[in-house]
Amino acid sequence: MNVSVEGVSYSVQDKQLIDSILLHVRKGELVGLIGPNGSGKSTLLKNIYRVLQPDSGRISIDGQNLHSISHRETARQIAVVSQEAPVAFDFSVKDMVLMGRNPHKKWYQPDSGEDLRLVEQALERVGLLQDVGRSFSTLSGGEKQRVLIARALAQQARFLILDEPTNHLDIKHQLQIMDLVKGLKITSLAALHDLNIAACYCDRLVVMKDGKVIVAGTPEEILKPELLFTIFEVATEVVRHPITGKPSITFLPEMSGMENISPNDWTSGGSHD
Structure with a gap:
């Protein structure tokens, strides 16, 4: 699936949250959405998965508005994984995954053998089939x-949206989640805070x-000290990791004295190969 967002704007009470x-x-890309808090990442994602209605612009999937x-039909095409949120009722793992079948069924239609097969298959793929009955x-x-x-x-969606999916997770589980998402090879758009994780897993960054x-561009094009200083207002050193070959970012504290050095004086990762 190819997804396009063209000139989309959204405002609340005359406050522009996202603009053009x-x-x-x-198709098949994992694109990372990065930026400081309040930059509009979650608002943009909510416009794409239709929790919010854009003021203007067009969102299309495979050319269709x-x-x-x-x-x-949107729910059949687009799946959303957000930050961990409390669940009001004590659902089982099986019931939580079965909810993904709802867009494919009529109201009050019972679960079919195919539904149960897809749930089992999905849990096996994420390594949790043994926990199907757990709360x-x-x-x-x-x-x-x-x-x-x-x-x-x-849900058999063709487009996966992830809004800070690794937030509040320890590093082991962050990597497990991103390994899993990358391995799915589903067209995906993920808002991410951790720039090193974005560098390792994303095909492109916005x-x-x-x-x-x-x-927007590849991690190698985007993750440079000058741009990171402009966007995040922090000093960084960026080198190419000797094992992954991806940009590796070290954030420099203000006490290092780097705040007194012009970003134009910094060197990026290519010189550290």
Whole structure:
């Protein structure tokens, strides 16, 4: 699935939250959405998965205007994995994943053998088939995120949106979640805070600040000290990691004296190969 966002804007009470956004995700890509808090990442994602209605612009999937299709059809096409959130009821892991089948069924239609097969297949893929009967509330943060990804798989969506999926997870579970998402090879758009994780896993990065897309490109093109200083207002050193070959970012404290050095004086990762 190819996804295009063309000139999308959204405001609340005359406050512009996102402004004339242009963004494209090609089939099979994992695109990372990065930027400081309040830059409009979550607002943009909510416009794409139709929790919010854009003031202007067009969002299309495979060339079709997203707002020309029903919400049910949207739910069949797009799956969302957000930050871990409390669940009001004590659902089992099986029930949580079965929710992914709802867009494919009529109201009150019972679960079919195919539904149950897809749930089992999805849980096996995320390594949680043995926990099918457990209460969702008893799982660790990483396990809960894997269940939500299993729900997306059971949904058979062709486009996966992830809003800070690794937030509040320890590093082991962050890497497990990103390994899993990357291995799915589903067209994906993920808002991420950790720039080193974004560098390792994303095919391209889209940088947002103050509700606008500033620049987009590969991690190698984007993750440079000058740009990071402009966007995040922090000094960094960026080198190419000797094992992964990806940009590796070290954040420099203000006491290092780097704040007194012009970004133009810094060197990026290519010189450290």
